[in-house]
Amino acid sequence: MNNSFSVCDEEIYNNLYKTHAESLRNHLYFKFGNLKQAEDVVQDAFIKLWTKCANVIYEKAAGFLYTIAKNLFIDNIRSKKVALKFEKNVMQVQDNQDPYFHLRTKEFKDQIEAVISALPEKQREAFLLNRIEKLTYKEIALKLEISQTAVEKRIAKALIKLKEITELQKRAI
Numbered sequence: 001m002n003n004s005f006s007v008c009d010e011e012i013y014n015n016l017y018k019t020h021a022e023s024l025r026n027h028l029y030f031k032f033g034n035l036k037q038a039e040d041v042v043q044d045a046f047i048k049l050w051t052k053c054a055n056v057i058y059e060k061a062a063g064f065l066y067t068i069a070k071n072l073f074i075d076n077i078r079s080k081k082v083a084l085k086f087e088k089n090v091m092q093v094q095d096n097q098d099p100y101f102h103l104r105t106k107e108f109k110d111q112i113e114a115v116i117s118a119l120p121e122k123q124r125e126a127f128l129l130n131r132i133e134k135l136t137y138k139e140i141a142l143k144l145e146i147s148q149t150a151v152e153k154r155i156a157k158a159l160i161k162l163k164e165i166t167e168l169q170k171r172a173i
Contacts, residue, residue, distance in 0.1 A: 005058035007049065016061050017046055024069055031073055041076065045069040115165045123158035126151050 005012050021042055028038035045068040049056060056064050116124060129140045130151075137155070141148040 006053070007056045007058055007061050008053035012058065013050060013053065016049070016065075020062055020065055021046065024065055027066070028069055028073060037076070041069050041072045044072050115162055118165060119158050119161055123154045123161065126154035127158040127162075130155055 007013060007016065024045065025035075025038050025042045028041050029035050032038050032041075045065050048068045049061065049065055052064075116128070119127065126140055126144070129135045129143065130137070135143065137148050137151045140151045144151070
């Protein structure tokens with residue numbers, strides 16, 4: 001073909017559509033197995049061709065369309081996977097969370113917060129840095145400017161205190 005053809009020329013663009021739309025749709029139909037979806041991707045591919053017409057060489061327009069269609073197809077599959085994964089997670093969460101379960105979870109969270117807040121400040125700080133911030137004893141020692149042995153003792157005392165408090169709460173119930 002001649003290099004003087006411009007994809008931005010409406011007549012040339014329409015000719016490309018008439019020449020390639022049906023074969024591109026059929027190609028995508030075999031990939032998707034869904035005619036409506038294939039038609040949508042063909043339309044999107046031609047829209048992209050029009051928006052980038054100044055950058056596309058006429059001789060490479062068909063290749064551009066197939067590449068764009070393939071990428072749109074892959075994007076479509078990825079978004080469906082994400083949507084299905086999200087739906088699956090939502091369904092599982094909804095199935096497991098009856099009102100009683102939700103109430104017990106909230107009560108348990110409140111109890112944990114109360115128990116941790118009942119710890120002495122130095123023990124609570126070392127405990128939370130280790131369990132929540134995931135810092136090692138050495139990192140905590142550097143951050144608090146104390147020895148690693150002091151950190152170990154604080155966390156050990158915090159664990160003993162937490163165990164005592166939870167046992168007292170269990171007896172109260």
